[in-house]
Amino acid sequence: MSVAREIRPEETSLRWFGLEKPVNHSWQGEVATPVGETCRFCLQPILDGDQGWTMPHWDGYNRPKPKPYHHDCLLRAITGKGADEWAAELEKRGE
Numbered sequence: 582m583s584v585a586r587e588i589r590p591e592e593t594s595l596r597w598f599g600l601e602k603p604v605n606h607s608w609q610g611e612v613a614t615p616v617g618e619t620c621r622f623c624l625q626p627i628l629d630g631d632q633g634w635t636m637p638h639w640d641g642y643n644r645p646k647p648k649p650y651h652h653d654c655l656l657r658a659i660t661g662k663g664a665d666e667w668a669a670e671l672e673k674r675g676e
C-alpha cells in the first residue's frame with residue numbers, strides 16, 4: 582500500500598541548470614546539471630557545462646519526475662526557433 586505524499590510546487594515547475602542564467606530568471610529554482618541524462622528533445626546526453634531546464638514528466642499516477650532539456654532544445658520545442666534565431670529576430674526588431 583502506498584502512502585500519498587504532498588507534491589511540492591518545485592516538483593511541478595521548470596528548473597534551470599547551468600552557469601549562465603537567463604536575464605529574467607528569478608522565479609524558478611536551480612538544480613545541478615544532470616550530466617549523463619538524455620535531453621528529451623534532441624536525445625543527446627547532457628554534458629558538464631550545458632545549460633537548460635528540467636521539466637516534470639508524469640507517468641501514470643506516480644510522482645512527477647524531472648526530465649532535462651538543453652536551453653536551445655526547449656526553446657525550439659515550444660516555439661520552433663532556437664536561441665540564435667530569436668537573437669537575430671530581436672536584433673532585427675531593434676530590441
Ligand SMILES: [Zn+2]
Pocket residue numbers: 620621622623624625650651654
Ligand atoms: Zn537537447
